[in-house]
Amino acid sequence: MTTRGFTGRRPGQDTAGRLPPGQYLTQDFPVLSAGPTPRVRTENWTFTLKVGPRPVAKWTWAEFGALPRTRMTRDIHCVTKWSKFDTAWEGVSIDDLLLAAGIAAPMPYTLAHSVDGYSTNVPTADLIGGKAMVALAYDGAPIEADHGGPARLLVPHLYFWKSAKWINGLQFTERDTAGFWELRGYHLYGDPFREQRYSDD
Amino acid sequence: MTTDAPPATPGRWRPATIARIAPLTPHVRSFFLSIDPPPRFQAGQHMDVRLTAPDGYQAQRSYSIASAPGSTVELTIERLADGEVSPFFHDVAVAGDEIEVRGPIGGHFVWQPAMGGPVLLIGGGSGVVPLMSMARHHAAAAPAVPMRLLFSARTWDEVIWRDELLALDARGDGFGLTLALTRDAPRRPGDHGRRVDAAMVADLLAGWPAPPAHVFVCGANPFVGVAVDAVLAAGVPPRRVRTERYGG
Numbered sequence: 294m295t296t297r298g299f300t301g302r303r304p305g306q307d308t309a310g311r312l313p314p315g316q317y318l319t320q321d322f323p324v325l326s327a328g329p330t331p332r333v334r335t336e337n338w339t340f341t342l343k344v345g346p347r348p349v350a351k352w353t354w355a356e357f358g359a360l361p362r363t364r365m366t367r368d369i370h371c372v373t374k375w376s377k378f379d380t381a382w383e384g385v386s387i388d389d390l391l392l393a394a395g396i397a398a399p400m401p402y403t404l405a406h407s408v409d410g411y412s413t414n415v416p417t418a419d420l421i422g423g424k425a426m427v428a429l430a431y432d433g434a435p436i437e438a439d440h441g442g443p444a445r446l447l448v449p450h451l452y453f454w455k456s457a458k459w460i461n462g463l464q465f466t467e468r469d470t471a472g473f474w475e476l477r478g479y480h481l482y483g484d485p486f487r488e489q490r491y492s493d494d
Numbered sequence: 495m496t497t498d499a500p501p502a503t504p505g506r507w508r509p510a511t512i513a514r515i516a517p518l519t520p521h522v523r524s525f526f527l528s529i530d531p532p533p534r535f536q537a538g539q540h541m542d543v544r545l546t547a548p549d550g551y552q553a554q555r556s557y558s559i560a561s562a563p564g565s566t567v568e569l570t571i572e573r574l575a576d577g578e579v580s581p582f583f584h585d586v587a588v589a590g591d592e593i594e595v596r597g598p599i600g601g602h603f604v605w606q607p608a609m610g611g612p613v614l615l616i617g618g619g620s621g622v623v624p625l626m627s628m629a630r631h632h633a634a635a636a637p638a639v640p641m642r643l644l645f646s647a648r649t650w651d652e653v654i655w656r657d658e659l660l661a662l663d664a665r666g667d668g669f670g671l672t673l674a675l676t677r678d679a680p681r682r683p684g685d686h687g688r689r690v691d692a693a694m695v696a697d698l699l700a701g702w703p704a705p706p707a708h709v710f711v712c713g714a715n716p717f718v719g720v721a722v723d724a725v726l727a728a729g730v731p732p733r734r735v736r737t738e739r740y741g742g
């Protein structure tokens with residue numbers, strides 16, 4: 294259906310194939326969150342890996358910081374319609390995290406948990422094989438609190454709400470369990486290129 | 495967060511006709527949409543809007559619903575210079591034009607009378623839009639619930655729905671209005687001629703018999719950051735505060 298009189302502002306040629314449907318390119322870094330930005334003190338922060346209800350590994354901030362580092366430069370896509378290209382992150386890949394815990398990916402689904410009670414679900418296969426990390430730095434500096442610092446999940450190939458801010462743990466689960474936004478109408482998987490924004494997409 | 499609304503099911507894209515356009519301030523207009531069947535929505539939810547160019551290129555944006563549940567969908571859009579979608583609504587769209595919409599969307603930034611109060615609403619500029627839906631719903635469905643809107647606008651003339659808000663304030667029910675004008679002198683006792691800050695929120699809450707059960711903050715991201723910090727500094731537990739951010 295053509296909208297009378299609408300021509301639109303075309304994204305440049307360089308965005309062809311990179312900009313998912315319904316997204317627009319921004320140079321800013323907008324913020325999306327359901328509530329206040331928690332001020333997380335790294336001296337109190339720990340990261341817990343759970344298999345089902347059972348904790349299998351736990352790191353303090355200092356211990357976590359000593360794990361091997363990975364860098365990733367990726368395009369990110371927010372469900373509120375903005376995309377940002379070539380964002381540069383550094384952190385601990387989920388592969389290295391599993392290695393450090395001495396386990397292989399044990400279950401098909403994962404819930405990421407955050408200090409503010411937020412959670413989001415991601416298939417485990419989308420976190421391993423170099424696809425995702427717990428990011429500790431953005432653009433060469435510690436991640437700002439508004440953007441999820443001190444640590445956030447980075448799963449750049451899914452809509453950005455899956456990249457849980459203020460992360461403090463991953464929990465492997467047998468079944469796909471809806472997280473915070475998924476319980477509130479957002480898609481269980483969230484592939485931007487298939488425009489899986491809402492539960493019925 | 496146990497009081498959240500059930501999941502929204504925004505459904506498919508469907509046509510909507512702009513039935514009427516109402517200028518509210520120099521930069522803000524309301525667009526009343528006729529949608530068949532009319533969507534059932536809750537106060538605080540938004541719609542997604544999609545525009546399509548002749549070659550198939552499409553742009554999508556989200557707009558909060560300003561009207562009270564049960565009435566015609568009213569989208570209230572501020573014109574951003576150099577924007578892609580908001581200038582279309584202001585400069586091109588006329589009554590009778592068709593666009594596409596999806597929604598309602600959002601199950602978190604929502605107030606229902608059953609949630610009760612006291613409720614504190616804090617809006618900056620066009621961030622007042624979903625809060626207006628809550629204020630109108632309150633007036634129609636639960637006027638005794640204590641609810642106060644702290645609304646920050648640049649000037650007296652940029653107070654969106656000024657007459658309607660002053661009338662709601664004058665009803666003497668549970669609703670109250672406090673204006674914070676950032677580039678204008680305050681005109682009414684209790685209003686402020688500065689940006690929202692911690693002292694302002696502390697002052698406002700000091701007069702309350704009980705701390706707010708629900709706080710809704712909406713606007714541009716820097717505004718939301720400052721307002722939320724002010725609310726937390728006044729001792730409100732973070733879990734009672736819900737935010738909606740319109741972008742950078």
Ligand SMILES: Cc1cc2nc3c(=O)[nH]c(=O)nc-3n(C[C@H](O)[C@H](O)[C@H](O)COP(=O)(O)OP(=O)(O)OC[C@H]3O[C@@H](n4cnc5c(N)ncnc54)[C@H](O)[C@@H]3O)c2cc1C
Pocket residue numbers: 317320373540555556557558559570571572573574575576577578579580581620623624738739740741
């Ligand atoms: C849940 C939700 C609800 C919302 N509700 C409302 C509402 O009720 N009312 C409302 O008015 N808005 C609302 N918004 C914001 C709205 O979705 C749009 O973001 C807004 O209208 C701007 O869209 P636009 O296409 O006009 O501007 P865009 O084209 O997206 O541009 C946004 C800003 O960036 C600037 N800009 C544009 N292009 C460039 C460039 N190349 N380089 C640098 N800067 C540039 C523009 O000047 C503009 O200021 C809401 C947003 C969300 C997420």
